[in-house]
Each structure stands twice: as C-alpha cells, then as structure tokens.
Amino acid sequence: MKNKIYIHTMYYLPEFGSAPILMRELAVFLSRRGYQVEVISTLPRPPHHRDYRWKIVDVKKEDGFIVRRYRTNFTVHHIGRLIAWSMYTLWSIWNLRRVKNGDVVLLRLPPLQLGVVGFVANKLLKIKIVLSVQDIHPDLSIQSGLLKNVYAIKAALAFEKWIYTQSDAIIVISEGFKQNLMAKGVCKNKLFIIANWVDTDFLCPYPKENKIARKFDLHDRFVLMYSGTITLSSYKTLKKIMKAVKDLKDEERILLVIVGEGLKKPDLEAEAKRLGLKNILFLAFQPYEDLPYLLASSDILLVPLDREKTQLSVPSKLYNYMSVGKPILTTSDKGSEVARIIREAGCGFYTDPEDEGTISSTIKNLLDSPKQLDVMGNNSRTYVIENYSRDNILSLYEKILTE
Secondary structure (H helix, E strand, O other), X not given: XXXXXXXXXXXXXXXXXXXXXXXXXXXXXXXXXXXXXXXXXXXXXOOOOHHHOOOOEEEEEEOOEEEEEEOOOOOOOHHHHHHHHHHHHHHHHHHHHHOOOOOXXXXXXXXXXXXXXXXXXXXXXXXXXEEEEOOOOOHHHHXXXXXXXXXXXXXXXXXXXXXXXXXXXXXXXXXXXXXXXXXXXXXXXXXXXXXXXXXXXXXXXXXXXXXXXXXXXXXXXXXXXXXXXXXXXXXXXXXXXXXXXXOOOOOOOEEEEEEOOOOOHHHHHHHHHHHOOOOEEEEOOXXXXXXXXXXXXXXXXXXXXXXXXXXXXXXXXXXXXXXXXXXXXXXXXXXXXXXXXXXXHOOEEEEOOOOHHHHHHHHHHHHOOHHHHHHHXXXXXXXXXXXXXXXHHHHHHXXXXXX
C-alpha cells in the first residue's frame, strides 16, 4: 500500500469556490492512483451548514477517501476570519496525532498560519510537508491596506519567511510567485511552479441560448459576467467596471451580471444603487452542475484585479472562463501573469484597473465584433486544453508529493 497523503484545505465541498473544487479533484485523482487520501477541512459555512449544524467534528468517506471536517466560526468580518484561520490551524495540528512516519502532508495556503502545522509535522514528527501557495500573504493584506502598522508588517513578513522554512517543497502557481518568494530568501530548489488546472471535459463550450440564459433572460443581451467570491479586491475593481458600464448607458444591449457572494456584496449592491445603474443583475452562486451553462450565457467574462493584487494573484476562474471558450476582459497590469496568459493565448484584453475610460471603450468596441469574440473564445479553449488540463497538471502534483 502506498503512503498516505493528507490534504489540508480550509474550504471543501459543498462550499462554493475554486479551492473546494480543485482540492476534491486532487483527492479523487490521487485516490484513483492507489494512494490513501484524507482531506482535513472545516465544517461548511452558511448556506451549506444545515446538515452539520450541531457537529464539532464530521468524518465521512466520500469518493473513496476520508473527509474530516472541524468546526470554526462562521463570521465574515476580518477579525472573525483571523479567528477561524487560527482555529483551523489548531485543529490541523491536533489531527497530526494520526499521521505516521512516511506519510505526506499537503497544506494549501492561505491561511498563512496553517504553515505552523509544518513546524510540528516536520521538525517534531519528521513528516514531509508540501505547501501549495495560492496567494502571497501578507503582501496582499499590506498592499490592500488591511495591515498598516509598521511593526505588525515586519512581524508578518518574518512569520511568512519562517513558515516557508518549515516545508520540504513549495508549489507556486506562477513564475511571479516564484520570484516573489525567492526575493524573500526562499531556497530556489524548494520551489516548483504548477499552475492550477481545469476539468476541460466538464467546463466546455455550450450555446449562449441555454437553460440558464433563459431562466435569467440573458440570451438576447450582451452579457459581461463576473462569477466568484466578492472580496475586497474584486469589489474595488468591479466598482470601476460598473462606472464604465454606466458611461455606456445608451447601449441598452449591455447587461453586467455579477454572480456570487462575499463580504463586500452588500457594498457592491449599494454602489449600483447609488450610481442608478439599471443594466446590472446580481445573482447568488448557482449549482455547480449549472456552471458551464451559466458561463456560456455570457459574451465576455471578467477577471477583475485591483492594482495591488495584479502581481500577486492568478485566479483559478481565469482557467474556468477559458475552458468554456469565452473571451476574457481583465483589469490587470500589463506585466502581470494574467496579462501574459491573455497575450499568449490571444483570448482577450487587459486594461489598467483604474482606467474606466479604456474599460468602457474596450467594451463598446466589442459590442459589434462577433467574429473577433468568436476567435478569442476559440483561442481560450485551445490554450487551456494545451496548458491547464486536469490530468496533466495533477500528474505533476503526484510527482512532487511522492518524490
């Protein structure tokens, strides 16, 4: 029997988002390859919490492997999230009592403090640790203004560096991430670039006129769509996009559709009301099985990055969008990884996050360019199949986790 692999991910199905989906697909892949797999996560947050309401710990066998969920708090406030991250870290350390020598522990960051598990596992129990770094913290908190105190910043950066020293290997999702960590003194030999992946069989092109488009009356509109968690970063940039759409008020065909939930959704709805924006539609997250039809209902898919985050993130939604064969419009610095992918693929446009005028003119130019949109959509699909298909990427994960 092959060694056991423990996958620590704070969020897991049935919660919405890329992390739950990607980590399930990784666990299924490894399990089918003959590895013992256990996922260590948290009890789902509302609205998915009902089946787990009175539980502290929940253990189930799903898809051939164990999923172990622990309770944290459900608040979405910044302090509440910090408490939840810390609770999850303590639960993860507690779970190490079950890990044996020769097993491998994969920690999906953020939260950054989850890396403390690496210290206990590696230094005290001699267990191999692999980090999967999906966002660069504390850089994002510093650049977004959440972390301002100079002493707190110094402490956070020192803590980050210490976390990386506790691992045997670190997987990052882009060259930019690798350069960032190397500049902080992380050993080059520890770093491996593996992009996130997409299930190109499931997320495939569908006609624009489909059951979801009919349900929400999207099929006869020019739809700009964002689908994802509404975070502080996406909120700041979606506000700019809303203003750009407001400038196109004479173009009645345009409809901005924002799908998702998150801490800043009420503020975004309030901003739309303040602007008097009529051609906007807010939707809750739709069932995952409807995601291909939802994305197919769009004409352009949006990847909003603010100026602070443009160098520090490659959202998984980018690959999902490309997989359904749609053009991409991102607010992103031209030197970012997202802009590089769009240039290489020839699948869309990138604009300055602060330049509402360029965002507006780009949208207007595409309104009557169906052939150009078709070409970019086809380029999206071709590029993602060649570079980010699921089994090819997951084989790279298997190699690092087992070697």
